[in-house]
Amino acid sequence: MAKVLIGCETSGIVRDAFLALGHDAWSCDILPPDTPTNRHIQDDVRTVMRADWDLMAVMHPPCTRLCNSGVRWLSQAPPGRTLEDMWAELDEGAKLFSAVWNVQHIPCVAVENPVMHKHAKARIENYQPPAQTVQPWQFGDDANGPDNERKRTCFWLRNLPPLCPTGSLDGTTARDTVAKASPGANRWKVRSKFFPGMAKAMAEQWSVHAFQHLAEAA
Ligand SMILES: C[S@@+](CC[C@H](N)C(=O)[O-])C[C@H]1O[C@@H](n2cnc3c(N)ncnc32)[C@H](O)[C@@H]1O
16 A cells, blocks of 8 residues: 555545545645544644655645735735735745645655745745646536536646546536635635545546656666
């Protein structure tokens, strides 16, 4: 069995896709899992990732201050917050992204985030443009299913190939649930939840490549 870390995940969607293929997959987050499981480590990903994850890691660090859609808050803070808070949170977000992107002892690493603004890119250590940008609907077959959504998703990849889309949808009926999530305490949760079709493609395609990479490196 090969050990796979899914960092910054409470939903278990990517973890369960790897588990379904028989991998020794674990999710990790500072928050508890959304549903009961013995496959979740509640801790800082920077601590957890130090262990011997001998196949690969998929990381979903928080994007709130890094993503293009929130760049306006860096020039006009939201009600009740200061600009100083916003820039401090940007620094924190860039630090966490840098830590998971630059982890060296895990053979293959994928980091997922939306499109980033220039202030985030400038703060990330060893920043590179994302290897690819995909949409959830590209991995779905059912127009009424959970994958038929629009959400530009970028992957930064080390020793992994871009994902090949697996679905038959063409995007014309894709929903905008993520962009239209209504304000409220749960908005970030709706906006950050992952998609099962893309998770399945990650597990199927990347685990094969990660094993090939290990064999070639041996
Ligand atoms: C954008 S959300 C990703 C959610 C994920 N796609 C899912 O389906 O559960 C970012 C997650 O990072 C977690 N997080 C923030 N700082 C963290 C840290 N230092 N270590 C581990 N998780 C962290 C948050 O609690 C949040 O669940």
